[in-house]
Amino acid sequence: MDTNVIFYLDNAATSFPKPREVWEAMEHYFFHVGGNPGRSGHRLSHEASEILFNTREALSHLFNIDTPERIVFTKNATEAINVAFYGFLKPGDRVVTTAMEHNAVMRPLRHLEGTRGVEVKVVPADSQGVVDLEALGQALEEDTTVLVVNHASNVAGSLVDLEKVGSIAKGAGVPLLVDGAQTAGCYYVDVEAMHISLLAFTGHKGLLGPQGTGGLYVAPGLELDPLIRGGTGSNSEREEQPLFWPDVHEGGTLNVVGLAGLGAGVEFVLEQGVERIRAHEGRLFNSFWKGAQGIPGLILYGPERWEERVAVVSINLEGQDPAHVGYVLDRDFGIMVRPGLHCAPSAHKSLGTFPTGTVRVAFGLFNTEGDVERVLEALDTIARRRDHG
Ligand SMILES: Cc1ncc(COP(=O)(O)O)c(C=O)c1O
Known part of the structure; x- marks a missing residue:
């Protein structure tokens, strides 16, 4: 790769x-x-x-x-x-x-x-x-x-x-x-x-x-x-x-x-048009959310319904440190995300993810379905790695 x-x-x-x-x-x-x-x-x-x-x-x-x-x-x-x-x-x-x-x-x-x-x-x-x-x-x-x-x-x-x-x-x-x-x-x-x-x-x-x-x-x-x-x-x-x-x-x-x-x-x-931008981000979010269901041990946070959210998605892989997952996504797959607490400690306390935080995947106007596939594939690979190295 x-x-x-x-x-x-x-x-x-x-x-x-x-x-x-x-x-x-x-x-x-x-x-x-x-x-x-x-x-x-x-x-x-x-x-x-x-x-x-x-x-x-x-x-x-x-x-x-x-x-x-x-x-x-x-x-x-x-x-x-x-x-x-x-x-x-x-x-x-x-x-x-x-x-x-x-x-x-x-x-x-x-x-x-x-x-x-x-x-x-x-x-x-x-x-x-x-x-x-x-x-x-x-x-x-x-x-x-x-x-x-x-x-x-x-x-x-x-x-x-x-x-x-x-x-x-x-x-x-x-x-x-x-x-x-x-x-x-x-x-x-x-x-x-x-x-x-x-x-x-x-x-x-x-x-x-x-x-x-x-x-x-x-x-x-x-x-x-x-x-x-x-x-x-x-x-x-x-x-x-x-x-x-x-x-x-x-x-x-x-x-x-x-x-x-x-x-x-x-x-x-x-x-x-804001509506068109939102519709594009909604499609990416829905593909990501759906695809993430099949990844073993992947935890999704936040509302499932697009009407109640934006395309900023926090996830975790069971038993893995989000900082490490973020590092591996960059090192092995060229994927840029942000792990940790995202300058919002009480939001993480509400989610039950304090103090290690989550891995945040945030889609934007210039992302494509190909990007969604790439990050899902990468997360699946990391989730299935035995040594988490
Ligand atoms: C909800 C929220 N408020 C405020 C800020 C601060 O934005 P800036 O760093 O551009 O001042 C951010 C940035 O991450 C944010 O996500």
Whole structure:
């Protein structure tokens, strides 16, 4: 077997490959634009501003956002979540969240618990990674400051029904912050229909952009204290941060080359259509799930029904360390996956896979049925090896 041929099944960590249009847009910026947006008034600076404008417009189109200026660019979802929490939460505030959160949510919340006395209530999930929505509704109180929900688990692939959760949050009068890291670009997200007040997304997964890009949408009416203050190219006569969006949260020069690529990635997603991307990933998931049934000792985690999940699939081989299985998949078969805890310890506690974790197989837009066959064959071989070497 030629192990120099790479089978990339780690799209939940970052998507790969990227569409040609993404690196062409980045190349175009580097070769022909190069200016600093909003800073210098010359044509290359204007062109750079136009790139940012177009990227914000494309994202607004994708998420049904009416106010593109309220999308703040960040370097990833983690920074977006930090901008939201540190700008929003005050001493004594109360946060409700779920057991399926990534450390991008849990670490800043635990820090704010210790430093600002923010109260954090965690709603449980079952052994398939499905959050108990009844318990979630009951956990919300009149004085809950914000409800924080991971749209799709990066461990179990389980989706949270955002239409339901949005209605629950709206009914309770509590703003809803959604971590859309695993769904942006591959599952329908509509901030209006789902009553989302804050949406954090990352650019390098389903949106097919480069690493170092992401953002936070904040609904009109909600104001945050900036996490970072600095030059914006606007109101330069004043030493105070401008208060208008997006400048209030975009101090310092942005990653314009990355955001050029992100804009092209989002355009690509819009051209393909989220529904078509989802249908493709659904076919791959169903083939994988079905084929996995015949492999001795293979344990599958997360919901079986495609309607309840995304194409991020956690598995284990009975009696084998996931780290070793991941290593062998790379070494002997050229297959890239991610073993371990995936930065989400409490999600693994819900699944009963803490502390060794699982092997995560994550399909993306550019995977094929051939990739599914290859990983099934490889897992079957590893499962049947006696020495596990
Ligand atoms: C559910 C979830 N939230 C947040 C993140 C953080 O994304 P980033 O590393 O791009 O900030 C990830 C990435 O793995 C994720 O899967």
